[in-house]
Amino acid sequence: MNDTPRQFNLFALLNAVGPFLGLMLVIGLFSLDSEVRSYFLTGANFKTIFIQTVIVAIGALGMTMIIVSGGIDLSVGSVVALTGVVGAVSMVQGCPPAAAIALTILVGGLVGLINGAVIAGLGMMPFIVTLGMMGVARGVAKWLARSQTVDAPNSPIDHLMAVVEPLQLFPLPIGVWIAVCLAVAMAVVLKKTIFGRYVFAIGSNEATARLCGIRVRTMKVAIYSLAGLLFGLAGLMQMSRLAQGDPTVAIGLELDIIAAVVIGGASLNGGTGSIMGSMIGALIMAVLRSGSMQMGWPNYMQEIIIGIVIIAAVGVDRLRHGRAPS
Amino acid sequence: MTARLRMSGVRKSFGATLALNNVSFEVGPGEIHALIGENGAGKSTLMKILSGALPADAGRIELDGQPFVPENPLHARRSGIAMIYQELLLAPHLSVEENILLGEEPGRFGWPSRTRGRELARHALAELHHENIPLHVPVNRLTIAEQQIVEIARALVRAPKMLIMDEPTSSLTQVDAENLFRAMKRLRQRGVSIVYISHFLEECQRVADRYTILRDGESVGTGVMAEADLNGIIRLMVGREIKEIYPRIPHELGPPVLEWIGLGGETRPRSANLTLRQGEILGIAGLIGSGRTEALRVFFGLDRLARGRVSVFSRESTRGTPTRRLAEGIGLLSENRKEEGLMLNRTLADNLTVTRYGVLSRLGWISSRLQENCARAWMQRLDVRARSPRQCISELSGGNQQKVAVGRLLHHDAAILLLDEPTRGIDVGSKVQIYRLMGELASQGKAIIFVSSYLPELLGVCDTIVVMCRGVLSGVRPAGEWTEHSIISAAIGQNEPAAN
Numbered sequence: 001m002n003d004t005p006r007q008f009n010l011f012a013l014l015n016a017v018g019p020f021l022g023l024m025l026v027i028g029l030f031s032l033d034s035e036v037r038s039y040f041l042t043g044a045n046f047k048t049i050f051i052q053t054v055i056v057a058i059g060a061l062g063m064t065m066i067i068v069s070g071g072i073d074l075s076v077g078s079v080v081a082l083t084g085v086v087g088a089v090s091m092v093q094g095c096p097p098a099a100a101i102a103l104t105i106l107v108g109g110l111v112g113l114i115n116g117a118v119i120a121g122l123g124m125m126p127f128i129v130t131l132g133m134m135g136v137a138r139g140v141a142k143w144l145a146r147s148q149t150v151d152a153p154n155s156p157i158d159h160l161m162a163v164v165e166p167l168q169l170f171p172l173p174i175g176v177w178i179a180v181c182l183a184v185a186m187a188v189v190l191k192k193t194i195f196g197r198y199v200f201a202i203g204s205n206e207a208t209a210r211l212c213g214i215r216v217r218t219m220k221v222a223i224y225s226l227a228g229l230l231f232g233l234a235g236l237m238q239m240s241r242l243a244q245g246d247p248t249v250a251i252g253l254e255l256d257i258i259a260a261v262v263i264g265g266a267s268l269n270g271g272t273g274s275i276m277g278s279m280i281g282a283l284i285m286a287v288l289r290s291g292s293m294q295m296g297w298p299n300y301m302q303e304i305i306i307g308i309v310i311i312a313a314v315g316v317d318r319l320r321h322g323r324a325p326s
Numbered sequence: 327m328t329a330r331l332r333m334s335g336v337r338k339s340f341g342a343t344l345a346l347n348n349v350s351f352e353v354g355p356g357e358i359h360a361l362i363g364e365n366g367a368g369k370s371t372l373m374k375i376l377s378g379a380l381p382a383d384a385g386r387i388e389l390d391g392q393p394f395v396p397e398n399p400l401h402a403r404r405s406g407i408a409m410i411y412q413e414l415l416l417a418p419h420l421s422v423e424e425n426i427l428l429g430e431e432p433g434r435f436g437w438p439s440r441t442r443g444r445e446l447a448r449h450a451l452a453e454l455h456h457e458n459i460p461l462h463v464p465v466n467r468l469t470i471a472e473q474q475i476v477e478i479a480r481a482l483v484r485a486p487k488m489l490i491m492d493e494p495t496s497s498l499t500q501v502d503a504e505n506l507f508r509a510m511k512r513l514r515q516r517g518v519s520i521v522y523i524s525h526f527l528e529e530c531q532r533v534a535d536r537y538t539i540l541r542d543g544e545s546v547g548t549g550v551m552a553e554a555d556l557n558g559i560i561r562l563m564v565g566r567e568i569k570e571i572y573p574r575i576p577h578e579l580g581p582p583v584l585e586w587i588g589l590g591g592e593t594r595p596r597s598a599n600l601t602l603r604q605g606e607i608l609g610i611a612g613l614i615g616s617g618r619t620e621a622l623r624v625f626f627g628l629d630r631l632a633r634g635r636v637s638v639f640s641r642e643s644t645r646g647t648p649t650r651r652l653a654e655g656i657g658l659l660s661e662n663r664k665e666e667g668l669m670l671n672r673t674l675a676d677n678l679t680v681t682r683y684g685v686l687s688r689l690g691w692i693s694s695r696l697q698e699n700c701a702r703a704w705m706q707r708l709d710v711r712a713r714s715p716r717q718c719i720s721e722l723s724g725g726n727q728q729k730v731a732v733g734r735l736l737h738h739d740a741a742i743l744l745l746d747e748p749t750r751g752i753d754v755g756s757k758v759q760i761y762r763l764m765g766e767l768a769s770q771g772k773a774i775i776f777v778s779s780y781l782p783e784l785l786g787v788c789d790t791i792v793v794m795c796r797g798v799l800s801g802v803r804p805a806g807e808w809t810e811h812s813i814i815s816a817a818i819g820q821n822e823p824a825a826n
Binding site for chain 2: 192200201213
């Protein structure tokens, strides 16, 4: 009761558009230099940015759900590599593309199911379980691929992530549209359904969730499995982009995804976060990469800048919440 | 004689809200001074200013006749003002000794002196007559009452002139509270001044020498406790007359709805027996740690049931999960509002409706409109003061939060309500509303189990009372057959209470 309604609305507004403002700021900064702007602010460049965002974005959909529920998944990078390899190998073995797609996604779901079952069944820390799974999935990927890249035969899967001519924003490849549709669907699921509310409830206070009759264990298995399916889809996109299954690809991808979710306003303590925020977080990182490249900055500069942005984003969030009188 | 502390004309505002306005507050040396007021009256703000946690906008503070401007908590502490907060602020994994000495470790050049430290810690505990608490044990293995003692011992190590205690007894049983009062009186003899904040007026009356009442940020009365009458104090606190603290709403008892036979958990309870009838308010008294909370938890399926039988609505239903119990129409209000009872970073509406989204949704899709209307209706019914159903629950006062937590059981339309310390740490006005609500629910035929460590409310509200002692619960008797004395005797395990 110590803050007036006007202030409250201002905070709410800031919370809602904060990540979006961040994205605008980043785009604006790279557009300052007129020479860079002529490359940077073009439809073709944004098409590239969108395509580069797809894998992180789809991963962030699953990761947002997991982080909101108070968990974490460190195995995403390995799962993307594993599922990509599974897809490529299965097609080499003669699977039709549709079956290969299904298999790729289902393997992701299976890994998620195992993660969820161990976390819920044995009551173990998600950090530890998925850290272990990170090694297991990467190892299995290398085993399946005999530690080599597996070239996927030509198939419609290649079109998912292909940069389609002409060099303008539209048409975007179908992978981008899939990511957009899934983002809308996941946002609605998290915000509007009982399932979504339960995810928030568990992340906000697991003891309360239990007290309120929510089947916390079942929910956790469901959350990790659903996220796993999405990670499998990200693996499919990865394979489509490379046109091969590479067991050593996407190392550290999980950290990019977690960073996107956190920049988007989620708390690793659980209970807060939004799909919209995570998607913008993923875009901010892709724009930073693209912009730094066009500025001609070396790779290490990008890494430093992205690192600072992660800390700054959470720091700003912290300040915003710290403002409210306790 | 100069006062130990004199605060005058203290003013503090947060934004547009005036939290304190021209408050005067005076405490003598070696005096226990009760600071009384409803939640939100400004007690905590005043004490935060005194202990350096908040700056005052205006006003004057004198400590032993000298002007005193507390700059920060460390400065206040160095000046001899120690504060014991409502929530325990101990490091759970450190030992008793380490906690007591934390920040004040005696030593030289960064190397602690073990022997001197141990001596200091032991001395502080002895002063509170709690030498029995072992120094090397991590504090998370102690009971809440013992942790409270450790916290006070921590304040004592700093040889304070003034001790501020914010709701120290809210999680203590009567017996532990008695020990605390004795410790307070010993400190008073040593010349320590104590500011005592509590919602338990009877306690204030017993332990305090003088009192000051705050209402809406102003000091509205001060005087000698022995000359004051309780109704007058309540009138000043709330600014209106509360006719009855324990309103009685007539209700009739129906058939049994719940039966425990030898209910037992892993350690506690050992054997709990009771029969609860429709329209009955059954009180469970007992010491903290006697197994009251655990009995509810085992029955509700939150902890493992080791033995015994349970029937719900005359049907055998021994093994339960929270999901099943809720489906049977049973709701549990947790004693621990912050850690278990509420989802603190979620909205009021979500906290209120989480157990029963079904009526607010179709095919898994929640209707925001229905949910908001529903929450608004309960807010009105329970007099919850909040800006909107979408407000974050953590922004509400303790009393309002508790009403939301109770409201969840009402929204669930529970036929059997298990209320574990429902009035802990909330203001008198909210308490009376909760007592009244319990009466109304009983008259609608709901059955209520009411666990409380505060005997006057048990005796005032319940139809029947049973006492839990060392994990054993049996012998339900009508409330009229109990007195505070006989309940305490039963709680500490004396077989038959003395006549008076």
